[in-house]
Amino acid sequence: MKAVVTVVGKDTIGIFAKVSTYLAGCGANIIGVSQTILDDMFVMIMSLDVDRLTLPFGEFADGIRAYGEENALVIHAMHEDIFHSMHRI
Amino acid sequence: MINLNPSDILETIRMIEDENLDIRTITMGISLLDCADSNIDASCQKVYDKICRKAEHLVQTGEEIAREYGIPIINKRISVTPIAMLAATGNGDPLKYAFALEKAAKEVGVNYLGGYSALVQKGFSAGDLELIRSIPEALSVTDHICSSVNIGSTKAGINMDAVRLMGEIIRSAAEKTADRDSVGASKIVVFCNAVEDNPFMAGAFHGVGEPDTVINVGVSGPGVVRSALSHRPDASIQEIAETVKRTAFKITRVGQLVANEASRRLDVPFGIVDLSLAPTPAVGDSVARVLEEMGLEECGCAGTTACLALLNDAVKKGGVMASSQVGGLSGAFIPVSEDEGMIAAARSGGLKIEKLEAMTAVCSVGLDMIAIPGDTPPEVISGIIADEAAIGLINTKTTAVRLIPAIGKTVGEEVDYGGLFGTAPVMPVNPASPKKFIDRGGRIPAPLQSLKN
Numbered sequence: 016m017k018a019v020v021t022v023v024g025k026d027t028i029g030i031f032a033k034v035s036t037y038l039a040g041c042g043a044n045i046i047g048v049s050q051t052i053l054d055d056m057f058v059m060i061m062s063l064d065v066d067r068l069t070l071p072f073g074e075f076a077d078g079i080r081a082y083g084e085e086n087a088l089v090i091h092a093m094h095e096d097i098f099h100s101m102h103r104i
Numbered sequence: 105m106i107n108l109n110p111s112d113i114l115e116t117i118r119m120i121e122d123e124n125l126d127i128r129t130i131t132m133g134i135s136l137l138d139c140a141d142s143n144i145d146a147s148c149q150k151v152y153d154k155i156c157r158k159a160e161h162l163v164q165t166g167e168e169i170a171r172e173y174g175i176p177i178i179n180k181r182i183s184v185t186p187i188a189m190l191a192a193t194g195n196g197d198p199l200k201y202a203f204a205l206e207k208a209a210k211e212v213g214v215n216y217l218g219g220y221s222a223l224v225q226k227g228f229s230a231g232d233l234e235l236i237r238s239i240p241e242a243l244s245v246t247d248h249i250c251s252s253v254n255i256g257s258t259k260a261g262i263n264m265d266a267v268r269l270m271g272e273i274i275r276s277a278a279e280k281t282a283d284r285d286s287v288g289a290s291k292i293v294v295f296c297n298a299v300e301d302n303p304f305m306a307g308a309f310h311g312v313g314e315p316d317t318v319i320n321v322g323v324s325g326p327g328v329v330r331s332a333l334s335h336r337p338d339a340s341i342q343e344i345a346e347t348v349k350r351t352a353f354k355i356t357r358v359g360q361l362v363a364n365e366a367s368r369r370l371d372v373p374f375g376i377v378d379l380s381l382a383p384t385p386a387v388g389d390s391v392a393r394v395l396e397e398m399g400l401e402e403c404g405c406a407g408t409t410a411c412l413a414l415l416n417d418a419v420k421k422g423g424v425m426a427s428s429q430v431g432g433l434s435g436a437f438i439p440v441s442e443d444e445g446m447i448a449a450a451r452s453g454g455l456k457i458e459k460l461e462a463m464t465a466v467c468s469v470g471l472d473m474i475a476i477p478g479d480t481p482p483e484v485i486s487g488i489i490a491d492e493a494a495i496g497l498i499n500t501k502t503t504a505v506r507l508i509p510a511i512g513k514t515v516g517e518e519v520d521y522g523g524l525f526g527t528a529p530v531m532p533v534n535p536a537s538p539k540k541f542i543d544r545g546g547r548i549p550a551p552l553q554s555l556k557n
Binding site for chain 2: 019021049051058060062072073076077091092093094095096097098099100101102104
């Protein structure tokens with residue numbers, strides 16, 4: 016299963032490192048990254064392979080959202096099919 | 105590689121986080137026909153057992169899908185075979201079914217269970233009258249049960265005896281729950297041309313032509329539509345219609361995805377996606393505000409019916425393409441108490457019952473969640489039901505009435521339920537009496553299907 020993680024927050028040093036370290040700790044494999052700075056805001060979208068997660072996906076999604084809040088970031092982890100459904104015919 | 109457009113991803117997240125996009129309900133339809141027994145206690149036990157068995161994992165599955173896909177699923181509900189059909193098989197107090205259903209609803213953890221219902225469009229059969237007369241009591245002693253009665257159809261006409269009776273039943277339900285803002289009346293829907301696969305409460309029931317169990321999904325999203333229109337302030341009417349279609353497509357695709365997943369995980373056939381714009385009292389989640397975004401000063405002013413007709417049609421056109429099976433009520437809902445913009449317009453006096461009645465001729469369902477003065481006599485309620493049913497009858501569409509006689513209150517006061525049911529300002533009704541007309545009883549004949557002017 017593939018998932019999409021989005022990270023939005025004020026640009027600071029080490030956001031990528033923090034998030035990728037967290038993902039590695041959960042067993043999520045990063046297979047693609049798109050990142051930019053928009054008006055001083057850090058915006059990153061990651062594509063993940065989550066077949067080897069060490070915890071159920073729901074708990075992973077809740078956990079990374081909470082981790083984002085601790086670090087002043089808005090982080091979402093969602094099954095990629097929701098984006099395919101909505102934006103592809 | 106990311107094979108998705110980042111702007112599409114961020115749009116989806118914005119819809120969910122900022123514009124209140126959600127799945128309003130996953131509703132499991134369950135047939136109870138195989139539970140019928142001439143011994144009502146045995147029948148109730150079978151009903152309880154079957155609901156608990158079939159819906160055991162419904163709530164948990166809904167929550168899992170919501171977490172995995174990041175889309176809120178607000179309600180998990182059950183609809184069942186109209187209970188009057190079970191009541192017909194044996195003697196006994198139909199209230200026993202209400203208690204069995206309530207117990208089952210609590211056991212499986214659903215928000216509501218619909219189907220304490222009767223279909224009497226052409227006349228009453230065994231069990232119908234007993235069940236209808238028990239509705240006020242059933243709704244006053246239960247929290248999760250919803251009730252509906254179909255009193256007319258384009259094929260059968262309008263059963264005016266049932267119309268008269270339902271005026272009394274709605275008033276009685278309000279009186280029995282007068283200490284709780286007459287909440288009983290908010291759980292009764294009187295239909296003309298009721299649909300058998302409606303996932304929305306309070307009017308959901310599981311039709312006799314449906315499979316044994318089925319998953320139906322209702323989507324929401326007026327906030328998303330309003331936001332899309334707000335980005336195009338100078339758009340032409342055609343561009344507005346196109347924008348609504350595109351947005352409805354995206355909303356419905358999420359509903360289809362959730363429906364497929366729920367169906368697969370629960371091993372229950374997928375029934376339909378209901379293409380709905382269902383508002384909530386939350387700011388930014390209002391159908392009235394969508395109409396105002398099109399250029400109305402206030403919902404209820406001249407032009408409202410035309411804007412609603414455009415919206416309703418465009419939602420269907422966009423949604424049909426997005427789902428493999430469409431059904432239910434499908435269209436924009438206009439429940440006054442559940443829509444922040446409608447509440448505001450009703451408070452200001454700009455939105456009146458007569459305008460709402462006109463609006464129901466071009467949109468989904470009907471006069472919905474409208475509080476009326478507590479001293480409104482039953483025959484006036486019946487008259488309103490007859491008017492609304494006539495619109496459905498002639499236009500071959502579903503119409504419904506969910507009125508709340510606010511016992512002890514009058515115009516200028518409000519009933520407040522909190523949550524999704526919201527706040528309803530008491531709206532004035534024409535006090536002149538239709539009593540003689542209502543007391544005639546009988547049946548309004550089925551209409552001609554040609555010469556349609």
